[in-house]
Each structure stands twice: as structure tokens, then as C-alpha cells.
Amino acid sequence: MNMTIPADLGYDALICRYSEIATKGRNRSAFESRLIEALRRALRGVGRIEVIRERGRVFIRPGGGATVFTPEAVAEMRRVLPFVSGLSSASPGFLSPPALEHLEAMVDRTFPRVYEAFAAGLRGEQRLPYATLVRRSDKSYPMISSEIERLFAERLLARYPRLEVNLNQPRLALALEIRKDHAFLCYERIDGPGGLPAGTGGALLALLSGGIDSPVACYQMMRRGCLIDYVTFHSEPYTPPELILKVARLATHLNRFQMGGRLAAVNLLPAQLAIRDTCDSRLRTVLYRRFMMRLATVVARCFGSKALLTGDNLGQVASQTLDNLGIIASATPMLQLRPLLAAEKNETMALARRIGTLDISEEDVPDSCTVFAPSDPTTAAKAYRVEVEESRLDLRGLILACLEATVQVDLATLERRPLRGVDEAAAVVLPRLGVPGAAPAAAERPE
Ligand code: ATP
Ligand code: MG
Numbered sequence: 001m002n003m004t005i006p007a008d009l010g011y012d013a014l015i016c017r018y019s020e021i022a023t024k025g026r027n028r029s030a031f032e033s034r035l036i037e038a039l040r041r042a043l044r045g046v047g048r049i050e051v052i053r054e055r056g057r058v059f060i061r062p063g064g065g066a067t068v069f070t071p072e073a074v075a076e077m078r079r080v081l082p083f084v085s086g087l088s089s090a091s092p093g094f095l096s097p098p099a100l101e102h103l104e105a106m107v108d109r110t111f112p113r114v115y116e117a118f119a120a121g122l123r124g125e126q127r128l129p130y131a132t133l134v135r136r137s138d139k140s141y142p143m144i145s146s147e148i149e150r151l152f153a154e155r156l157l158a159r160y161p162r163l164e165v166n167l168n169q170p171r172l173a174l175a176l177e178i179r180k181d182h183a184f185l186c187y188e189r190i191d192g193p194g195g196l197p198a199g200t201g202g203a204l205l206a207l208l209s210g211g212i213d214s215p216v217a218c219y220q221m222m223r224r225g226c227l228i229d230y231v232t233f234h235s236e237p238y239t240p241p242e243l244i245l246k247v248a249r250l251a252t253h254l255n256r257f258q259m260g261g262r263l264a265a266v267n268l269l270p271a272q273l274a275i276r277d278t279c280d281s282r283l284r285t286v287l288y289r290r291f292m293m294r295l296a297t298v299v300a301r302c303f304g305s306k307a308l309l310t311g312d313n314l315g316q317v318a319s320q321t322l323d324n325l326g327i328i329a330s331a332t333p334m335l336q337l338r339p340l341l342a343a344e345k346n347e348t349m350a351l352a353r354r355i356g357t358l359d360i361s362e363e364d365v366p367d368s369c370t371v372f373a374p375s376d377p378t379t380a381a382k383a384y385r386v387e388v389e390e391s392r393l394d395l396r397g398l399i400l401a402c403l404e405a406t407v408q409v410d411l412a413t414l415e416r417r418p419l420r421g422v423d424e425a426a427a428v429v430l431p432r433l434g435v436p437g438a439a440p441a442a443a444e445r446p447e
Contacts, residue, residue, distance in 0.1 A: 034197035089191050098141065130166065208230040240366065300334060
């Protein structure tokens with residue numbers, strides 16, 4: 001995106017490009033529909049719009065009788081489009097009939113202002129690297145792309161001597177796309193995240209802490225088209241209410257990239273107290289995390305999620321060694337996704353900054369694990385040792401105690417209300433978790 005391009009050029013269209021989804025064969029139409037839904041959602045702040053779907057492209061025009069986008073609308077596009085999953089790039093620009101005289105008129109009308117904006121930054125004898133890029137999808141057009149490129153280059157170089165053709169690294173690029181019924185001209189490209197549109201990848205439940213990694217993991221999977229609900233674990237009253245508010249802010253921020261994901265908050269305290277008082281301190285972290293996995297499986301059942309998602313990163317902390325991850329993972333039969341497992345911390349930080357979660361994550365609020373963390377966690381828990389420790393606990397009773405105070409946090413009002421369907425979900429899930437003492441699912445129902 002180049003912010004030096006004026007927003008008040010009187011753009012009359014926005015072209016939206018996508019690549020990966022275009023290759024999806026028979027599903028293509030469904031993918032395009034999801035992308036259009038996502039674009040409509042993202043562009044709510046732009047005002048009324050009209051969406052035109054064409055082969056391989058989506059065009060958006062001003063709606064409600066307007067003929068051009070306001071500068072505010074263009075600024076809003078630049079702000080929101082980089083986060084529309086499935087979009088590879090977009091450009092505000094101009095539509096005209098495809099005949100050459102119309103192309104020339106369109107360039108003559110718009111180029112001077114764009115040139116002026118770029119030339120204002122030139123010093124002394126400095127030249128302005130420039131390129132004309134033509135794409136012609138109408139192969140019956142009377143001129144081929146390179147002829148049109150040359151024509152405009154000659155036309156502009158004659159009028160603007162400081163332009164210098166540079167096809168590899170132009171600072172100013174005039175891009176023309178010639179289609180059967182019209183041509184589109186633009187000078188600006190807003191990069192999207194690529195990937196797949198929201199809603200094409202299935203539903204996940206993210207274990208969202210107040211940390212840096214889990215929000216980034218959410219974003220990564222949203223980019224693969226997944227819709228994400230969230231669960232967070234706290235230890236009130238040992239952790240402050242601000243912890244849930246912080247996670248709610250993260251969830252609200254992440255929801256900008258999808259449709260309204262829900263947030264459940266589970267109080268892990270009953271399990272943490274029992275583990276702290278009964279179990280080998282070196283295994284505490286692993287035991288807490290196994291509880292989280294079981295509890296998340298119940299919440300996933302309530303929300304209808306197909307898999308769990310965490311921000312685990314191999315080797316980052318004691319619970320994230322291969323041994324410990326394996327033991328934590330085996331607490332639930334549910335599929336678990338760990339998109340950051342192989343990520344570099346600085347890349348994750350950079351992405352967190354780019355998507356806007358880093359500032360929230362870095363707010364200093366004590367979290368569940370820091371309050372109850374042991375000073376000597378093991379990096380290589382053994383399955384049999386974990387079994388011995390867990391056999392001393394009333395797993396079933398502790399899980400039900402944690403679930404009892406489980407709430408859904410309304411992200412608009414921040415009100416907490418009991419999570420619907422938790423008892424039914426626990427009745428189905430506990431036997432599947434192999435929790436001792438869990439009665440068969442049918443017997444749990446008060447018929
Ligand atoms: P993060 O920055 O996401 O907290 P981390 O590097 O601090 O990750 P851990 O604290 O070990 O690593 O947590 C690993 C993952 O476990 C987290 O990314 C998150 O998915 C999940 N998790 C940990 N603590 C919580 C919690 N209190 N609530 C919800 N999920 C949690
Ligand atoms: Mg953490």
C-alpha cells in the first residue's frame with residue numbers, strides 16, 4: 001500500500017483479487033460467496049456499496065446513488081482490507097469502457113494528480129521510476145498487452161520528463177486491466193493476507209490466554225478460513241477480573257477478522273488448588289494443562305467446535321517440550337492444532353504487532369499459570385508418573401467443579417452468564433475422556 005497516493009481522486013470502483021480460492025474447482029462459487037460476505041462485513045464503514053462478481057474478480061462500486069468513493073471511504077478500505085482473509089490484493093481505481101480512447105481519457109484525467117503527489121517527494125535531479133502494467137483478459141482486444149504498455153509509456157514520458165521506466169521496481173505503477181466489458185485502471189495496491197475466506201475452514205475452539213502467542217495462532221487459522229470461538233482459564237479470586245477483560249479485548253480485536261466468535265471463561269481454581277496440595281510440584285504445570293484440555297473439550301462440545309487450537313511453540317517454556325506436549329495432548333482425544341509450533345518468537349511478535357494484538361497482550365495482568373506456577377517444572381514428564389498423580393485426584397469431581405462456574409462473556413457488554421449446555425456436554429464428553437467414575441453418557445441425563 002502506498003499512502004502517498006491521494007485518497008480523493010474520485011475513485012469509482014474497488015477491484016478485489018484472490019488467487020488461491022480461484023483454484024478450488026467446483027467449490028469456487030461457494031468460496032467467492034464467502035469472500036464477498038467477508039468483504040461486505042469489513043467494508044461496513046465505507047457506506048453503501050454495490051458488489052459485482054465477475055470471473056476471477058470482485059468489483060465494488062459506491063452504492064446508494066453515489067458515483068465515487070469519498071476520501072474517508074478510501075482511507076477505510078486501506079485500513080481494513082489487509083485483514084480480509086482470502087483476499088490477495090485490492091485496488092481502488094476507475095472503470096471505463098474498454099475501447100482505447102476511453103483508456104486514454106481515463107489516464108489523462110487521473111494521472112496528473114497521482115504524478116504530482118509522487119513528484120512532490122523528489123529532490124534535485126531525482127527521477128521517478130515508473131511502469132505501465134497491462135493485463136488483458138479479453139484476448140480479442142485489438143492490441144496486445146505490450147503494445148498498450150508501450151503506447152502509454154511513450155505518451156506519459158513525453159509529458160513528464162522526470163519519469164523513468166523501471167519495470168522491476170517502479171515507485172509509480174499504472175496498472176490497467178482490460179476485460180470484455182470494461183477496463184479498470186489503478187495506481188495503488190493494498191495487499192490482503194491471502195489464504196481462504198472466513199467460514200470455509202470449519203469451527204475451532206482456541207485456548208486463548210492473555211499471552212502473545214495464542215492470539216497469533218488464532219489469526220493464522222482464521223487465515224485458513226476457520227471460524228474461532230475462545231475459551232480462557234482463570235483462577236479468580238487469585239487472578240484479578242482484569243484478566244478476563246484483557247482476554248475479552250483480545251477476542252473482540254480478533255473478531256474483526258471473522259464473524260462474532262464467542263468467549264467462554266472457566267475457573268481452573270478448584271483443580272489448581274487440588275493439584276497444588278496433592279501432587280508432585282514438578283508435574284503441576286503439565287497437570288494444569290491436562291485439565292485445560294479436558295475442560296476445553298467440554299466447551300468445544302457446547303460451541304460445536306471440530307478441533308482445539310493453542311499457541312504452543314516447541315521448546316519455549318517447560319510445558320512445551322515434546323515430552324510434555326505429548327502428555328498434555330493425550331488428555332483429550334480431540335484434534336489439536338498448534339500452528340505456532342515451529343514459529344520463531346520474533347516472527348510471532350512481528351505478526352502480533354501487525355494484527356494489533358501485541359499491545360493488548362503486553363498489558364501486565366497476572367495470569368492463571370503465573371499465579372500457580374511451580375518453581376521447578378519438569379521438562380520431561382513421564383506418562384506413568386502423571387497417571388499416579390492424577391489417581392490421587394477426584395478428576396471427575398474437579399472437572400465438574402470447574403465447569404460449574406463456567407461462563408460465557410458477552411463481548412459487547414462484558415456481562416457473564418452461565419454457559420448454555422455445559423451439563424449436557426459434560427455428560428457426553430467425560431466418558432470419552434476416560435475420566436474414572438464418569439457414568440455412561442445416557443445415565444447422566446436427568447430424564
Ligand atoms: P501464550 O503467549 O499464548 O500464552 P505461551 O508461550 O505463554 O503462550 P503457555 O503459557 O505455556 O505458552 O501456553 C501455551 C498455550 O496454552 C497457549 O498458547 C494457550 O493456547 C494455552 N493456554 C495457556 N494458558 C492458558 C489460559 N490461562 N487460558 C487459555 N489458554 C491457555
Ligand atoms: Mg502464556
